Amino acid sequence: MNKLSILIKYFIIFIVVVIVIIVFLNFIQAKQEENWNLKSKGFEEQLHFSIMKMHQDNNLSGYKSTIDFINEFKNYIKISNVCKNTQIEKCFAKSILWDDKKPVIDAFQIKTSTQLGNPDWNTETVAVQFDNGVNAIIAYNPNAPIGRYNSRITPIGESISIIYDVSGNGGPNVYGKDIRQINVNELNGITKCLIPELASNICITQILEPQKEYSPMTVQECQQAIENNQFGIKKCGLQPDLWAGAVRACGGSNKMPTLEQLELLVKYFYKNPDKLNKKEIIPFVSKSPYSDVSFSIWSREEESEGFSYAYHYSVFSSYPLLSSRIFLTNLAVCIKPNSE
Numbered sequence: 001m002n003k004l005s006i007l008i009k010y011f012i013i014f015i016v017v018v019i020v021i022i023v024f025l026n027f028i029q030a031k032q033e034e035n036w037n038l039k040s041k042g043f044e045e046q047l048h049f050s051i052m053k054m055h056q057d058n059n060l061s062g063y064k065s066t067i068d069f070i071n072e073f074k075n076y077i078k079i080s081n082v083c084k085n086t087q088i089e090k091c092f093a094k095s096i097l098w099d100d101k102k103p104v105i106d107a108f109q110i111k112t113s114t115q116l117g118n119p120d121w122n123t124e125t126v127a128v129q130f131d132n133g134v135n136a137i138i139a140y141n142p143n144a145p146i147g148r149y150n151s152r153i154t155p156i157g158e159s160i161s162i163i164y165d166v167s168g169n170g171g172p173n174v175y176g177k178d179i180r181q182i183n184v185n186e187l188n189g190i191t192k193c194l195i196p197e198l199a200s201n202i203c204i205t206q207i208l209e210p211q212k213e214y215s216p217m218t219v220q221e222c223q224q225a226i227e228n229n230q231f232g233i234k235k236c237g238l239q240p241d242l243w244a245g246a247v248r249a250c251g252g253s254n255k256m257p258t259l260e261q262l263e264l265l266v267k268y269f270y271k272n273p274d275k276l277n278k279k280e281i282i283p284f285v286s287k288s289p290y291s292d293v294s295f296s297i298w299s300r301e302e303e304s305e306g307f308s309y310a311y312h313y314s315v316f317s318s319y320p321l322l323s324s325r326i327f328l329t330n331l332a333v334c335i336k337p338n339s340e
Helices: 003-056 066-073 219-227 242-250 259-269 278-285
Strands: 079-084 125-130 135-140 160-165 179-182 204-208 270-272 295-302 307-313 318-324 332-335
Touching: 003 066, 003 160, 003 179, 066 079, 066 125, 066 135, 204 242, 219 242, 242 295, 242 332, 259 270, 259 278, 259 295, 259 307, 259 318, 278 295, 295 318, 295 332
Parallel strands: none
Antiparallel strands: 079 125, 125 135, 135 160, 160 179, 204 332, 295 307, 307 318
16 A cells, blocks of 8 residues: 555544544534523523412512522522622622623622613622522512512513523533523623624514513503603503513513514524524524414514514414414513614
8 A cells, every 4th residue: 555545544534533523522512502401491490480489478579689589589499509799709600701702701790780781670689509500690679560460470580680500610601501591681781682693683682481571561550651651652451461561571662673673583583484493493482382383572563552563483484463462472572772
């Protein structure tokens, strides 16, 4: 065998080894992402159950600080360690990569609800280590309209704001991987677009599940919001209004997408007209009451007291629709107000 043949042989072996390594690393990464997603889903279900039970016992409201809330919350979910905001790094990762285009954020800087994008709460943050290996930074909302919740509807996102780490003391401490959030619009002043590819047209900051992360607005609350010129709501019906609740949860109609912006998502969600991209829709279908292949998103646009516009995406087609404002299955998607 001549030298050229030997070189070709070793080159082929080298290429095969490289391919095997790449395939193996991709497999490991896919399994890691799957584990993160499963742990995140399980934790949020446990969190929702605990807060719902807390509400049923009439123990969810009445706290002036986050630490007071946490001290009661420990009776409903297993917590191994609590750290005040002067010692956050003892219960949470020292730094977080919230946006790969921005510098890392030091956890010790996250001291108030303002740093979690909730300037109206005026409460401090508390770091918590749960017994299931999840670490979190939490802020409590003392002004949440908790009194109107019932045993079925206790939105997490209206009572607390939480950033959590499903890898506990491990890494990589990157948002969208092991770092997740509920009702965190921004972290220490940095807004993260959940879909970077469309950032120039629509910057989605939150995806909220109906009845868990946002709830209907009562008729009285809706009428009061119009009288106070709040949220950009123009009309109220005669029943609790989920669309108005979505507007409130996002902080105003200007922080919800237009129908034209929702149409932009079609290019992102579909590889071709009749096949949804599995990876791209995971954050949406995981919170959709429909199924694992379809979901609808509210737009900011009102039609009447009883109807507002939404956009539906399914495995078969996508289209705008006129949706009843009491319909309990549409997702609320919040955007940056300057992303029109």
